[in-house]
Amino acid sequence: MEEKEAAPVAELKEIDAFLKGLLKPEAFRDYGPNGLQVEGRPEVRRIVSGVTASREFIDAGIAAGADLLFVHHGLFWRGQDGRLTGWLGERVRRLMKHDLSLVAYHLPLDAHAEFGNNAQLGLRLGLVADARFGEQDIGFIGPAAGIADAAALAARVEQALARTPLLLPGDG
Incomplete structure:
Protein backbone atom coordinates (compact mmCIF):
# COMPACT_ATOMS: atom_id res chain seq x y z
CA MET A 1 0.00 0.00 0.00
CA GLU A 2 1.37 3.42 -0.99
CA GLU A 3 1.72 5.99 1.72
CA LYS A 4 -0.09 9.25 0.93
CA GLU A 5 2.12 12.34 1.12
CA ALA A 6 1.05 14.75 3.84
CA ALA A 7 -0.15 18.18 2.79
CA PRO A 8 2.31 21.03 3.42
CA VAL A 9 1.76 22.83 6.69
CA ALA A 10 1.83 26.58 7.27
CA GLU A 11 1.47 28.32 10.59
CA LEU A 12 -1.69 30.38 11.06
CA LYS A 13 0.34 33.21 12.62
CA GLU A 14 2.63 33.30 9.55
CA ILE A 15 -0.33 33.42 7.15
CA ASP A 16 -1.89 36.18 9.24
CA ALA A 17 1.35 38.21 9.20
CA PHE A 18 1.78 37.70 5.45
CA LEU A 19 -1.78 38.89 4.70
CA LYS A 20 -1.38 41.95 6.95
CA GLY A 21 1.81 42.86 5.09
CA LEU A 22 0.26 42.27 1.67
CA LEU A 23 -3.12 43.96 2.21
CA LYS A 24 -2.13 46.69 4.72
CA PRO A 25 -5.43 46.90 6.64
CA GLU A 26 -4.15 49.75 8.85
CA ALA A 27 -4.38 52.05 5.81
CA PHE A 28 -8.19 51.80 5.69
CA ARG A 29 -11.14 53.08 7.69
CA ASP A 30 -13.33 50.04 7.29
CA TYR A 31 -16.75 48.84 8.41
CA GLY A 32 -15.36 45.96 10.45
CA PRO A 33 -12.15 44.32 11.58
CA ASN A 34 -9.81 43.08 8.85
CA GLY A 35 -7.60 40.07 9.45
CA LEU A 36 -8.04 37.12 11.75
CA GLN A 37 -11.60 37.17 13.13
CA VAL A 38 -11.84 33.65 14.59
CA GLU A 39 -8.74 31.71 15.61
CA GLY A 40 -8.75 27.96 15.07
CA ARG A 41 -5.94 25.40 14.92
CA PRO A 42 -2.41 26.79 14.67
CA GLU A 43 -1.42 24.69 11.64
CA VAL A 44 -3.02 25.21 8.21
CA ARG A 45 -3.03 22.58 5.46
CA ARG A 46 -6.06 23.70 3.46
CA ILE A 47 -7.52 27.16 2.80
CA VAL A 48 -10.96 27.71 1.30
CA SER A 49 -11.90 31.16 0.00
CA GLY A 50 -15.25 32.79 -0.67
CA VAL A 51 -17.09 36.07 -0.60
CA THR A 52 -19.12 35.92 2.61
CA ALA A 53 -18.84 33.97 5.86
CA SER A 54 -22.37 32.58 5.48
CA ARG A 55 -23.54 29.39 7.20
CA GLU A 56 -23.55 27.65 3.81
CA PHE A 57 -19.97 28.73 3.08
CA ILE A 58 -18.75 27.67 6.54
CA ASP A 59 -20.37 24.25 6.09
CA ALA A 60 -18.77 23.92 2.62
CA GLY A 61 -15.38 24.74 4.15
CA ILE A 62 -15.88 22.11 6.84
CA ALA A 63 -16.89 19.54 4.20
CA ALA A 64 -13.77 20.41 2.15
CA GLY A 65 -11.51 19.80 5.15
CA ALA A 66 -10.43 23.43 5.49
CA ASP A 67 -8.32 24.70 8.34
CA LEU A 68 -8.74 28.33 7.33
CA LEU A 69 -11.56 30.23 5.62
CA PHE A 70 -10.57 33.41 3.74
CA VAL A 71 -13.46 35.78 2.94
CA HIS A 72 -14.19 39.30 1.74
CA HIS A 73 -17.17 39.80 4.07
CA GLY A 74 -16.44 38.57 7.57
CA LEU A 75 -18.67 38.16 10.60
CA PHE A 76 -18.22 41.43 12.48
CA TRP A 77 -19.33 44.89 11.34
CA ARG A 78 -19.34 48.32 12.91
CA GLY A 79 -22.63 49.14 14.58
CA GLN A 80 -23.86 45.57 14.90
CA ASP A 81 -24.76 44.01 18.20
CA GLY A 82 -21.59 42.11 19.19
CA ARG A 83 -23.35 39.48 21.28
CA LEU A 84 -22.83 35.93 20.02
CA THR A 85 -26.51 35.11 19.65
CA GLY A 86 -28.73 34.20 16.70
CA TRP A 87 -27.05 33.80 13.31
CA LEU A 88 -23.73 35.24 14.55
CA GLY A 89 -23.54 32.87 17.52
CA GLU A 90 -24.45 29.93 15.29
CA ARG A 91 -21.65 30.68 12.82
CA VAL A 92 -19.02 31.30 15.50
CA ARG A 93 -20.00 28.09 17.34
CA ARG A 94 -19.68 26.15 14.06
CA LEU A 95 -16.18 27.57 13.44
CA MET A 96 -15.07 26.91 17.03
CA LYS A 97 -16.51 23.37 17.10
CA HIS A 98 -14.39 22.49 14.05
CA ASP A 99 -11.30 24.44 15.21
CA LEU A 100 -11.59 26.44 11.98
CA SER A 101 -10.01 29.88 11.53
CA LEU A 102 -11.70 32.76 9.71
CA VAL A 103 -9.77 35.58 8.05
CA ALA A 104 -11.64 38.48 6.44
CA TYR A 105 -10.42 41.45 4.41
CA HIS A 106 -12.94 43.96 3.10
CA LEU A 107 -11.68 47.34 1.79
CA PRO A 108 -8.04 46.22 1.67
CA LEU A 109 -9.08 43.52 -0.78
CA ASP A 110 -11.21 45.96 -2.79
CA ALA A 111 -8.20 48.24 -3.13
Missing part, protein backbone atom coordinates in the same frame (compact mmCIF):
# COMPACT_ATOMS: atom_id res chain seq x y z
CA HIS A 112 -5.33 45.84 -3.83
CA ALA A 113 -3.97 46.63 -7.29
CA GLU A 114 -3.01 43.04 -8.12
CA PHE A 115 -5.06 40.60 -6.06
CA GLY A 116 -8.12 42.73 -5.26
CA ASN A 117 -11.57 41.96 -6.60
CA ASN A 118 -11.70 45.25 -8.56
CA ALA A 119 -8.30 44.61 -10.18
CA GLN A 120 -9.16 41.00 -10.98
CA LEU A 121 -12.51 41.93 -12.53
CA GLY A 122 -10.79 44.55 -14.71
CA LEU A 123 -8.22 41.96 -15.76
CA ARG A 124 -10.93 39.45 -16.75
CA LEU A 125 -12.71 42.17 -18.73
CA GLY A 126 -9.50 43.14 -20.54
CA LEU A 127 -9.38 46.56 -18.89
CA VAL A 128 -6.26 48.25 -17.55
CA ALA A 129 -6.48 50.82 -14.77
CA ASP A 130 -4.30 53.89 -15.03
CA ALA A 131 -5.53 55.72 -11.92
CA ARG A 132 -7.36 55.21 -8.63
CA PHE A 133 -10.30 57.11 -7.22
CA GLY A 134 -12.65 57.25 -4.26
CA GLU A 135 -12.29 58.36 -0.69
CA GLN A 136 -9.87 55.53 0.13
CA ASP A 137 -8.56 54.84 -3.39
CA ILE A 138 -10.51 51.61 -3.70
CA GLY A 139 -11.77 52.32 -7.22
CA PHE A 140 -9.81 51.96 -10.44
CA ILE A 141 -10.31 53.97 -13.62
CA GLY A 142 -8.93 53.62 -17.13
CA PRO A 143 -9.82 53.67 -20.84
CA ALA A 144 -12.98 51.86 -21.94
CA ALA A 145 -10.96 49.62 -24.31
CA GLY A 146 -13.54 49.22 -27.06
CA ILE A 147 -16.64 49.30 -24.87
CA ALA A 148 -19.00 51.74 -26.59
CA ASP A 149 -22.02 51.54 -24.28
CA ALA A 150 -23.67 49.66 -21.40
CA ALA A 151 -24.87 46.86 -23.70
CA ALA A 152 -21.31 46.25 -24.92
CA LEU A 153 -20.07 46.20 -21.31
CA ALA A 154 -22.80 43.71 -20.37
CA ALA A 155 -21.82 41.48 -23.30
CA ARG A 156 -18.18 41.54 -22.21
CA VAL A 157 -19.11 40.75 -18.61
CA GLU A 158 -21.27 37.83 -19.77
CA GLN A 159 -18.45 36.44 -21.91
CA ALA A 160 -15.76 36.87 -19.23
CA LEU A 161 -17.76 35.60 -16.26
CA ALA A 162 -20.06 33.08 -17.98
CA ARG A 163 -23.13 34.71 -16.43
CA THR A 164 -25.67 37.22 -17.63
CA PRO A 165 -25.41 40.55 -15.80
CA LEU A 166 -28.51 42.51 -14.84
CA LEU A 167 -28.51 45.61 -17.03
CA LEU A 168 -30.80 48.38 -15.78
CA PRO A 169 -31.85 51.34 -17.92
CA GLY A 170 -30.15 54.63 -17.08
CA ASP A 171 -31.37 58.21 -16.92
CA GLY A 172 -30.16 59.25 -20.36
Whole structure:
Protein backbone atom coordinates (compact mmCIF):
# COMPACT_ATOMS: atom_id res chain seq x y z
CA MET A 1 0.00 0.00 0.00
CA GLU A 2 1.37 3.42 -0.99
CA GLU A 3 1.72 5.99 1.72
CA LYS A 4 -0.09 9.25 0.93
CA GLU A 5 2.12 12.34 1.12
CA ALA A 6 1.05 14.75 3.84
CA ALA A 7 -0.15 18.18 2.79
CA PRO A 8 2.31 21.03 3.42
CA VAL A 9 1.76 22.83 6.69
CA ALA A 10 1.83 26.58 7.27
CA GLU A 11 1.47 28.32 10.59
CA LEU A 12 -1.69 30.38 11.06
CA LYS A 13 0.34 33.21 12.62
CA GLU A 14 2.63 33.30 9.55
CA ILE A 15 -0.33 33.42 7.15
CA ASP A 16 -1.89 36.18 9.24
CA ALA A 17 1.35 38.21 9.20
CA PHE A 18 1.78 37.70 5.45
CA LEU A 19 -1.78 38.89 4.70
CA LYS A 20 -1.38 41.95 6.95
CA GLY A 21 1.81 42.86 5.09
CA LEU A 22 0.26 42.27 1.67
CA LEU A 23 -3.12 43.96 2.21
CA LYS A 24 -2.13 46.69 4.72
CA PRO A 25 -5.43 46.90 6.64
CA GLU A 26 -4.15 49.75 8.85
CA ALA A 27 -4.38 52.05 5.81
CA PHE A 28 -8.19 51.80 5.69
CA ARG A 29 -11.14 53.08 7.69
CA ASP A 30 -13.33 50.04 7.29
CA TYR A 31 -16.75 48.84 8.41
CA GLY A 32 -15.36 45.96 10.45
CA PRO A 33 -12.15 44.32 11.58
CA ASN A 34 -9.81 43.08 8.85
CA GLY A 35 -7.60 40.07 9.45
CA LEU A 36 -8.04 37.12 11.75
CA GLN A 37 -11.60 37.17 13.13
CA VAL A 38 -11.84 33.65 14.59
CA GLU A 39 -8.74 31.71 15.61
CA GLY A 40 -8.75 27.96 15.07
CA ARG A 41 -5.94 25.40 14.92
CA PRO A 42 -2.41 26.79 14.67
CA GLU A 43 -1.42 24.69 11.64
CA VAL A 44 -3.02 25.21 8.21
CA ARG A 45 -3.03 22.58 5.46
CA ARG A 46 -6.06 23.70 3.46
CA ILE A 47 -7.52 27.16 2.80
CA VAL A 48 -10.96 27.71 1.30
CA SER A 49 -11.90 31.16 0.00
CA GLY A 50 -15.25 32.79 -0.67
CA VAL A 51 -17.09 36.07 -0.60
CA THR A 52 -19.12 35.92 2.61
CA ALA A 53 -18.84 33.97 5.86
CA SER A 54 -22.37 32.58 5.48
CA ARG A 55 -23.54 29.39 7.20
CA GLU A 56 -23.55 27.65 3.81
CA PHE A 57 -19.97 28.73 3.08
CA ILE A 58 -18.75 27.67 6.54
CA ASP A 59 -20.37 24.25 6.09
CA ALA A 60 -18.77 23.92 2.62
CA GLY A 61 -15.38 24.74 4.15
CA ILE A 62 -15.88 22.11 6.84
CA ALA A 63 -16.89 19.54 4.20
CA ALA A 64 -13.77 20.41 2.15
CA GLY A 65 -11.51 19.80 5.15
CA ALA A 66 -10.43 23.43 5.49
CA ASP A 67 -8.32 24.70 8.34
CA LEU A 68 -8.74 28.33 7.33
CA LEU A 69 -11.56 30.23 5.62
CA PHE A 70 -10.57 33.41 3.74
CA VAL A 71 -13.46 35.78 2.94
CA HIS A 72 -14.19 39.30 1.74
CA HIS A 73 -17.17 39.80 4.07
CA GLY A 74 -16.44 38.57 7.57
CA LEU A 75 -18.67 38.16 10.60
CA PHE A 76 -18.22 41.43 12.48
CA TRP A 77 -19.33 44.89 11.34
CA ARG A 78 -19.34 48.32 12.91
CA GLY A 79 -22.63 49.14 14.58
CA GLN A 80 -23.86 45.57 14.90
CA ASP A 81 -24.76 44.01 18.20
CA GLY A 82 -21.59 42.11 19.19
CA ARG A 83 -23.35 39.48 21.28
CA LEU A 84 -22.83 35.93 20.02
CA THR A 85 -26.51 35.11 19.65
CA GLY A 86 -28.73 34.20 16.70
CA TRP A 87 -27.05 33.80 13.31
CA LEU A 88 -23.73 35.24 14.55
CA GLY A 89 -23.54 32.87 17.52
CA GLU A 90 -24.45 29.93 15.29
CA ARG A 91 -21.65 30.68 12.82
CA VAL A 92 -19.02 31.30 15.50
CA ARG A 93 -20.00 28.09 17.34
CA ARG A 94 -19.68 26.15 14.06
CA LEU A 95 -16.18 27.57 13.44
CA MET A 96 -15.07 26.91 17.03
CA LYS A 97 -16.51 23.37 17.10
CA HIS A 98 -14.39 22.49 14.05
CA ASP A 99 -11.30 24.44 15.21
CA LEU A 100 -11.59 26.44 11.98
CA SER A 101 -10.01 29.88 11.53
CA LEU A 102 -11.70 32.76 9.71
CA VAL A 103 -9.77 35.58 8.05
CA ALA A 104 -11.64 38.48 6.44
CA TYR A 105 -10.42 41.45 4.41
CA HIS A 106 -12.94 43.96 3.10
CA LEU A 107 -11.68 47.34 1.79
CA PRO A 108 -8.04 46.22 1.67
CA LEU A 109 -9.08 43.52 -0.78
CA ASP A 110 -11.21 45.96 -2.79
CA ALA A 111 -8.20 48.24 -3.13
CA HIS A 112 -5.33 45.84 -3.83
CA ALA A 113 -3.97 46.63 -7.29
CA GLU A 114 -3.01 43.04 -8.12
CA PHE A 115 -5.06 40.60 -6.06
CA GLY A 116 -8.12 42.73 -5.26
CA ASN A 117 -11.57 41.96 -6.60
CA ASN A 118 -11.70 45.25 -8.56
CA ALA A 119 -8.30 44.61 -10.18
CA GLN A 120 -9.16 41.00 -10.98
CA LEU A 121 -12.51 41.93 -12.53
CA GLY A 122 -10.79 44.55 -14.71
CA LEU A 123 -8.22 41.96 -15.76
CA ARG A 124 -10.93 39.45 -16.75
CA LEU A 125 -12.71 42.17 -18.73
CA GLY A 126 -9.50 43.14 -20.54
CA LEU A 127 -9.38 46.56 -18.89
CA VAL A 128 -6.26 48.25 -17.55
CA ALA A 129 -6.48 50.82 -14.77
CA ASP A 130 -4.30 53.89 -15.03
CA ALA A 131 -5.53 55.72 -11.92
CA ARG A 132 -7.36 55.21 -8.63
CA PHE A 133 -10.30 57.11 -7.22
CA GLY A 134 -12.65 57.25 -4.26
CA GLU A 135 -12.29 58.36 -0.69
CA GLN A 136 -9.87 55.53 0.13
CA ASP A 137 -8.56 54.84 -3.39
CA ILE A 138 -10.51 51.61 -3.70
CA GLY A 139 -11.77 52.32 -7.22
CA PHE A 140 -9.81 51.96 -10.44
CA ILE A 141 -10.31 53.97 -13.62
CA GLY A 142 -8.93 53.62 -17.13
CA PRO A 143 -9.82 53.67 -20.84
CA ALA A 144 -12.98 51.86 -21.94
CA ALA A 145 -10.96 49.62 -24.31
CA GLY A 146 -13.54 49.22 -27.06
CA ILE A 147 -16.64 49.30 -24.87
CA ALA A 148 -19.00 51.74 -26.59
CA ASP A 149 -22.02 51.54 -24.28
CA ALA A 150 -23.67 49.66 -21.40
CA ALA A 151 -24.87 46.86 -23.70
CA ALA A 152 -21.31 46.25 -24.92
CA LEU A 153 -20.07 46.20 -21.31
CA ALA A 154 -22.80 43.71 -20.37
CA ALA A 155 -21.82 41.48 -23.30
CA ARG A 156 -18.18 41.54 -22.21
CA VAL A 157 -19.11 40.75 -18.61
CA GLU A 158 -21.27 37.83 -19.77
CA GLN A 159 -18.45 36.44 -21.91
CA ALA A 160 -15.76 36.87 -19.23
CA LEU A 161 -17.76 35.60 -16.26
CA ALA A 162 -20.06 33.08 -17.98
CA ARG A 163 -23.13 34.71 -16.43
CA THR A 164 -25.67 37.22 -17.63
CA PRO A 165 -25.41 40.55 -15.80
CA LEU A 166 -28.51 42.51 -14.84
CA LEU A 167 -28.51 45.61 -17.03
CA LEU A 168 -30.80 48.38 -15.78
CA PRO A 169 -31.85 51.34 -17.92
CA GLY A 170 -30.15 54.63 -17.08
CA ASP A 171 -31.37 58.21 -16.92
CA GLY A 172 -30.16 59.25 -20.36
